[in-house]
Amino acid sequence: MENIKFSIVRDPIVLAKLNKPVQDQHFHMYPEFFKTYSEDDCIAFFKRQLNRGNWVASVVQIDNENAGYISYFIKEYKENVFRKSYKSIYIDQISILKKFKGNGIGKKMMFKIEEDAKKLGIFEIELSFWELNEEAKGFYEYLGYHTRSRIVGKTLS
Numbered sequence: 001m002e003n004i005k006f007s008i009v010r011d012p013i014v015l016a017k018l019n020k021p022v023q024d025q026h027f028h029m030y031p032e033f034f035k036t037y038s039e040d041d042c043i044a045f046f047k048r049q050l051n052r053g054n055w056v057a058s059v060v061q062i063d064n065e066n067a068g069y070i071s072y073f074i075k076e077y078k079e080n081v082f083r084k085s086y087k088s089i090y091i092d093q094i095s096i097l098k099k100f101k102g103n104g105i106g107k108k109m110m111f112k113i114e115e116d117a118k119k120l121g122i123f124e125i126e127l128s129f130w131e132l133n134e135e136a137k138g139f140y141e142y143l144g145y146h147t148r149s150r151i152v153g154k155t156l157s
Contacts, residue, residue: 004105006112009059009069012046018059018069019046022095029132032155055092056116060109068096070109074122088124089117110143 009015019042026034035041049055049071057071071092079085091113096105117125127145129136 003061003063004108005061005064006058006109007061009057010050012043012050014059014066015046015057015069015071016042018066018095018097019093020095021098022093025133026130030130049092058109058112060096060105062100062105066097067100067105068094068109070094070113072113074120075126086124087120087122088126089113089120089122091125091127106139107143 016039020037020039023034023037023042027036046057050057052073055071055073057069059069060067071094072089073092075088075090077083077086077088094106094109096109113125117123125145126148127140128151129140
């Protein structure tokens with residue numbers, strides 16, 4: 001990896017193209033929940049997301065070639081009778097093109113988000129991933145993430 005650059009992106013077409021690997025992976029692992037990739041649907045989705053005030057997408061480029069993206073939003077937890085208030089950065093999506101996997105790009109993306117969070121005075125990062133995604137589980141554990149809560153489901157016939 002020669003020249004790595006992160007930049008905020010506002011182009012839904014770029015994000016839609018970079019989203020394909022992760023959408024294909026989710027569809028393959030959980031076809032009962034995920035749809036096949038549709039570039040047009042992804043473009044429409046990213047147009048909506050980009051209009052949200054608290055949603056950010058950052059593209060990583062290697063030697064001026066798009067290698068992947070990470071998106072997140074700032075989540076505000078209001079104080080209530082049960083919980084204290086706090087803010088977190090919630091990682092919405094992360095996708096790396098296959099030819100760039102295994103080169104530490106995901107780790108660099110996550111560290112970049114940690115830097116962004118600290119600059120914003122936010123000291124919690126949250127994310128979720130599907131249980132069968134052992135690659136994601138190992139990756140996040142390697143970076144020091146641990147399970148705080150778990151959502152379980154039951155499919156009824």
